[in-house]
Amino acid sequence: MQKYNKLIFEVSKEGRTAYSLPKCDVDEAALDQMIPKEFINEEELDLPEVSEVDVVRHFTLLSNKNYGVDTGFYPLGSCTMKYNPKINEDVAALGGFAGIHPYQPQETAQGALQLMYELDKMLAEISGMERVSLQPAAGSHGELAGLMIIKAYHDDRKDYKRTKIIVPDSAHGTNPATVAVANFDMVEVKSDQNGAVDLNSLKEVLSDEIAGLMLTNPSTLGLFEENIKEIADLVHEAGGLLYYDGANMNAILGKSRPGDMGFDVMHFNLHKTFSTPHGGGGPGSGPVGVRSDLVKFLPVPVIEKKEDQYVLDYDRPDSIGKIKAFYGHFGVMVRAYAYILTMGKTGLTEVSEKAVLNANYIMNKLKKHYHLPIDQVCKHEFVLGGLAKSTLEVSTLDVAKRLLDYGYHPPSIYFPLIVEQAIMVEPTETENLQTIDGFIEVMIQIAKEADENPQILKNAPYDTPVRRIDEVKAARNPILKWKRSE
Amino acid sequence: MHRYIPNTEADVKLMLESMGAKSIEDLFQDIPKELRLNRELNLGESLSEMELAKHMKDLSGKNKSLDDLVCFLGAGAYDHYIPSIVKHLAFRSEFYTAYTPYQPEISQGTLQVIFEYQTMMCSLTGMEATNASMYDGATACAEAATMAVENTKRKSIIVSKTVHPEVRKVLKSYMKLRKVEVIEADMAEGVTDIDHLKTLVGKNTAAVIIQNPNFFGIIEDLSSVEKITHENKGLFINYVDPISLGILKTPGELGADIVVGEGQSLGNHLNYGGPYLGFLATTSKLLRKMPGRIAGQSEDVDGNRAFVLTLQAREQHIRRYRASSNICSNQGLNAVMATIYLITMGKKGLREVAKQSIQKSHYAMQQITKSSSFKPLFNKPFFKEFAVTSEADSSKVNQELLKQGILGGYELGKDYPEMKNGLLLCVTEKRTKEEIDKLAQVMEVI
DSSP states (O other): OTTOOOOHHHHOOTTOOOOOOOOOOSOOOOHHHHSOGGGBOOSOOOOOOOOHHHHHHHHHHHHTTBOOTTTSOOOBTTTOOOOOOHHHHHHHTSHHHHTOOTTSOGGGBHHHHHHHHHHHHHHHHHHTOSEEEOOOSSHHHHHHHHHHHHHHHHHHTTOTTOOEEEEETTSOTHHHHHHHHTTOEEEEEOBOTTSSBOHHHHHHHOSTTEEEEEEOSSOTTSOOOTTHHHHHHHHHHTTOEEEEEGGGGGGTTTTBOHHHHTOOEEEOOTTTTTOOOOTTTOOOOOOEEEOGGGGGGSOSOEEEEETTEEEEEOOOTTSOOOOSSTTSOHHHHHHHHHHHHHHHHHHHHHHHHHHHHHHHHHHHHHTTTBOOSSOSOOSSOEEEESBSSOOSSOOHHHHHHHHHHTTOOOOEESOSTTSTTEEEEOOOTTOOHHHHHHHHHHHHHHHHHHHHOHHHHHHOOOSSSSOSBOHHHHHHSOOOSOOOOO | OOTTOOOOHHHHHHHHHHTTOSOGGGGGTTSOGGGBOOSOOSOOOOOOHHHHHHHHHHHHHTBOOTTTSEEOOOTTOOOOOOOHHHHHHHTOHHHHTOOOSOSGGGBHHHHHHHHHHHHHHHHHHTOSEEOSOBSOHHHHHHHHHHHHHHHHOOOEEEEETTSOHHHHHHHHHHHHHTTOEEEEEOEETTEEOHHHHHHHOSTTEEEEEEEESOTTSBOOOHHHHHHHHHHTTOEEEEEEOGGGGGTBOOTTTTTOSEEEEEOTTTTOOOGGGOSOOEEEEEOGGGGGGOOSOOEEEEEBTTSOEEEEEOOGGGSHHHHGGGOSOOOOOOOHHHHHHHHHHHHHHHHHHHHHHHHHHHHHHHHHHHHHTTSSSOEESOOSOBSSEEEEEOSSOHHHHHHHHHHTTEEOOEEGGGTOGGGTTOEEEEOOTTOOHHHHHHHHHHHHTO
């Protein structure tokens, strides 16, 4: 079944249909009486002609060529591929949530507004922030909103010379890209040998031109930034603000809060920490939270409670404005809200405890077979530096491809950039010991194969719907859509 | 023990022993004491599935949904019919529980769907390339403007006042960051005022943005805008409703350089405003300036056709500080739904949806303006939305309609003060003659 290799355009046959519509029941007028001829496309649409069964088979067979969390273990570092609860899909699909129009009168959407208001409060409690705007569409969008808020803060104080944002060299590429999009200059700060922010390097770059520092904690190496208080003090003394990238929040729920660490602005990734499905690349949701004096800068609208009514408040003169149509990814919020209620206060803490336990367990079992650059307690994830017996022949990419044959999704690879041959493992809390042991066994087996017969790894995978793909060819001669063969 | 967290106390004990730790607490010693939250989170107790289901049902019951109301509201979010198979197929968990297809060997499902999406969006828009989708129509428009600024090295964007107000607001928030000015071209009789536009377009103009059909549902005459824009070497950006492309000339044919829009109406529920999907299509010439993910065709070592994410050198995770967009994700699942929708409707179905929307909206306009109480705001050809006005306060009209189980129009006075009692109504293929007649009757007596 996995060898199915047809595009829907190749299934298409003239005259077939998969749709049905009722007959038009109003008095029909001639089209050109309503719309001038020069606006009409006289040609037939170039879309497929297939039956309903064709569509169902096509997508079912395509889904067989995909691997999701429901298929198996997905230890993709920094992505938090935890189980996506099914009940959350059911509740998000309720007519009262999925079938409401963004512009319908607010008094007819009180349930939706209440949900958003309460989710804002729950995320604020979890993070130690004052308020949270649910508008950003994804983590990267939350970062952009966050930097816009930092800019608005300095502008509000007429402190116009603050044009620089500090980003550690271990950061994900999105952080520097957001700095660029928000039109700040970027200053990179080096990591020390433990992957933490190097305090001396930080002191060197701090000045009255610094608008802020972007950081994730635990760091991208999965290690808690122990000097965070000192870092926060240094940045604050220099007049800058601290931005928290919430990518790694799964490690600290109920244990420690960004607000208490000294962060002023942050984003959450509801699709990571709060279990909403990644959807094969989206939709995500990246709410942005702020400390109390920054609330006035949040994007409009903010949801407020006036007497017993929830309302959308647009009357916020200091706001950074509108960053997205409507109010954000409401459907994703419903799932995250349901997740938080399901876990409750003790459940969320247990999430982080078990996520951290699972990561440390795997790290300890693998460190004899793979290079572990920093051997200390990790948080929810850890980073290996390729095989312990480094051979020039076998790369991290080969290890990842070989894992596919054994039925596992590989960890994140070649990230962070500060570790060579990086393999970033994040098991999450939703995996059981048998699954984890199975993965460890296979990782050790692969290390053995690399030693004894590297060619097995070089040619992997063998047992996947397609084998290693020529990516250079795809980029050199881009074929980005199907063309009918002549 | 929580049902989503499988490891038992016995498992925990075993695991801790294997690493020489005494308790889970040992694993959190690296967090300085003063930064520890030494209390429980101020949240509720864990809910069972039954309790959760009931709570959510109650909460959703506080909303009036399209199950309760007949919808004549559009303004950028549309109640088109969604065939049943869209949910059955898109919600196969192999699709929705997968991450971004960074391991293409086990992500061919996602990648091929994107490739099919790209093929159909190119064909609908008449453009040569498109990405795998973006957050929504408004942000896609802002990204298109950024593309134009980067490509022309000019610092001014001209946008018609007939473009959706929220799209213009988002555009301004984004452009402000780059210190790019956004100038609004006036409107005349519900369409872009060409004479005013002419006075605005010049050597600084990176792009001119026109929505078509515009915010009022009116089909704009794009030929003169295209000419003015290109004579001044600016880029012509079209913001379109994909359903309208079932019947209207493609933006490609009309000379657009970048086509963007909101794809919600392609098989996605209203969801109180999101998640939806923005689309962005362009010419081969501008392909490498286009932000967002793209899937491309290649082959594997055995020579089988295979798909991968390609041209990644454009993207933020590679370009880092040199990036012109920071977008990482696409609206993967929403794009899957749009793809299934387009395939299901197919060559004839999409055209039929567009045709019925035209027939029914024109019938509705006729019925509503039959009596003297409502009259059309504009006398221009329209697609599925039209604006009317009356002596009555538009919010009062909507309140009356709501009492009758009808979700009325968008109150134009909020964004266009000169249209104080204006109502923008939308009629899709879903509305029946009976529903339209009732709407007209209720409106007549207000």
